[in-house]
Amino acid sequence: MANLKVIIPIVIVVLALIIVGAVKFLPGGEEWQGGPQPTPTPELVVPEGEEPTVSPTAETEATGDIDDAVNAISAFSTNEESFLFGEDDDAALITSDSQAIGDFEQSYDESEF
Amino acid sequence: MMKANFKKFLFLILATGLVFPFAIFAQNQPSAENTGAKVGIFCSRLSELAAKMSQRIGNNEGKIAAKRIERTGNITTRRSQRDAKLAENRVKWDAKRVEHYAKLEERAATDAQKQAVLAFKNAVEAAVASRKSAIDAANQKFRQDVDNAITNRQIAVDAAVGAFKASRDAAFTKAQTDCQAGLNPVEIRTALKFALKAARDKFKSDRQAIERINHSVLAQTHRQAIQKAINDFKAAMEKAKADLKAAFPKTVSTPVPAQ
Numbered sequence: 001m002a003n004l005k006v007i008i009p010i011v012i013v014v015l016a017l018i019i020v021g022a023v024k025f026l027p028g029g030e031e032w033q034g035g036p037q038p039t040p041t042p043e044l045v046v047p048e049g050e051e052p053t054v055s056p057t058a059e060t061e062a063t064g065d066i067d068d069a070v071n072a073i074s075a076f077s078t079n080e081e082s083f084l085f086g087e088d089d090d091a092a093l094i095t096s097d098s099q100a101i102g103d104f105e106q107s108y109d110e111s112e113f
Numbered sequence: 114m115m116k117a118n119f120k121k122f123l124f125l126i127l128a129t130g131l132v133f134p135f136a137i138f139a140q141n142q143p144s145a146e147n148t149g150a151k152v153g154i155f156c157s158r159l160s161e162l163a164a165k166m167s168q169r170i171g172n173n174e175g176k177i178a179a180k181r182i183e184r185t186g187n188i189t190t191r192r193s194q195r196d197a198k199l200a201e202n203r204v205k206w207d208a209k210r211v212e213h214y215a216k217l218e219e220r221a222a223t224d225a226q227k228q229a230v231l232a233f234k235n236a237v238e239a240a241v242a243s244r245k246s247a248i249d250a251a252n253q254k255f256r257q258d259v260d261n262a263i264t265n266r267q268i269a270v271d272a273a274v275g276a277f278k279a280s281r282d283a284a285f286t287k288a289q290t291d292c293q294a295g296l297n298p299v300e301i302r303t304a305l306k307f308a309l310k311a312a313r314d315k316f317k318s319d320r321q322a323i324e325r326i327n328h329s330v331l332a333q334t335h336r337q338a339i340q341k342a343i344n345d346f347k348a349a350m351e352k353a354k355a356d357l358k359a360a361f362p363k364t365v366s367t368p369v370p371a372q
Contacts, residue, residue, distance in 0.1 A: 062209075064216035066361060070354045072213060073237060076206035077244065077346055083195050084339050087252060088332035093188055094262050095328065097180035101270055101320055104173040107277070108313045112162060113306050 155302050156292035163285045166309075170278060177274075181267065192256065203245070210237065220361075229360030233353050240349035244342050251338035258331045266323060273319035280312035 062069065214234045221227040288305040292298070 062212040062216040064220040066217070066354060066357050069213035069217060070350055073206075073210055073241075074347070074350055076202060076209065077343065080199065080202050080206075080248075081339070081343060083198050084248060084252070085336060087195060087255060088336055090188055090191060090256075090259055091262075091328045091332040093184050094259060094266060095324070096184045096187075097177055097266075097270075098324060100173070100176040100180040101323070103176060104170075104274065104277075105313055105317055105320070107166060107170045107173050108281070108309045109166075109169070110306065110310065112165060113302060113309075 155298045159285065159288055159292060166281065170281070174274065177270065184263070188259070206241075210241070217357075226360050229357050233357040236349065236353035236356070240346050240353065243349070244346040247342035247345070248339060251335055251342065254338070255331060255335035258334070259328075262326075262328055262331065266326070269319070269323045273316050273323070276319065277312050277316040280315065281309060284308035284312065 062072070214230070217230045217233065218227065221230045284305050287308070288301050291301045291304070
């Protein structure tokens with residue numbers, strides 16, 4: 001009988017803990033983290049040599065403020081620079097046939113003679 | 114017993130001394146591959162060898178031609194993509210400037226301020242036009258320089274290939290003539306190999322000379338021209354801003370940091 005006095009409160013506490021746990025962690029609960037997770041938005045990958053066309057500064061609304069106006073006008077200029085300097089990479093294409101020209105040397109195969 | 118062993122030892126030394134030079138001599142003799150059947154049929158194989166080499170030359174020329182087509186395609190695509198981006202940016206830029214001019218005009222309260230806005234607008238438009246034309250000229254020059262470099266390279270490579278083929282033709286023609294004259298096939302073959310190797314070495318040295326041309330200077334010149342256009346534009350914008358601000362000493366408010 002004395003044992004029951006100890007066991008019953010313990011059982012009640014354990015049941016209470018189970019209920020609280022179920023409410024929090026089972027599907028639909030506050031701490032539920034199972035199930036399908038939201039797919040992370042893929043990072044925007046800008047292909048090599050390509051830049052966003054218009055920078056955020058350039059898109060700033062006109063306010064009549066002199067600094068804003070000058071900054072916005074200058075931002076378009078800065079934005080243009082990224083692909084203006086990209087033009088320089090074309091110089092590397094001049095020698096893109098180097099391997100094929102080098103391979104031509106193999107036209108004479110000494111071992112055949 | 115000792116005497117018998119000494120005799121055996123002496124015999125071995127003598128035998129080795131006799132056999133060794135013959136072994137060395139045998140090694141230095143032309144192999145069966147280099148003599149006999151192969152040399153004997155060399156003249157009859159000449160046209161086959163020439164045909165094989167021609168085919169290989171044709172294939173290698175094809176590879177060079179394919180690379181050239183690929184390069185032209187790449188350059189054309191990249192240029193048109195950049196031109197499209199540049200044009201798109203400029204259209205947006207033009208529209209944006211109009212918005213800012215309109216707002217500045219709205220805020221101009223006095224005739225002096227209206228004049229200052231007009232002067233600002235003219236100065237900015239002149240700076241933009243100057244920038245555009247400097248950049249367009251730099252791009253056009255760079256593209257022309259790249260095209261010229263490609264053309265010159267192509268001419269030089271074609272000349273090197275042509276020289277190689279001419280040497281090859283001459284070498285085979287001589288070998289054919291010598292075969293018909295009944296000369297020693299070993300000597301004909303040696304001469305042909307020598308001539309073809311010389312042709313290959315010449316091509317190699319021509320190719321190295323072509324590859325030594327430094328094209329990075331083209332990009333460097335272009336970069337400098339673009340940078341100058343950018344710097345000139347920035348300087349013009351700074352001046353236009355300072356002139357405009359002078360006419361709007363108090364109307365343009367800047368946030369005062371909290372104390």
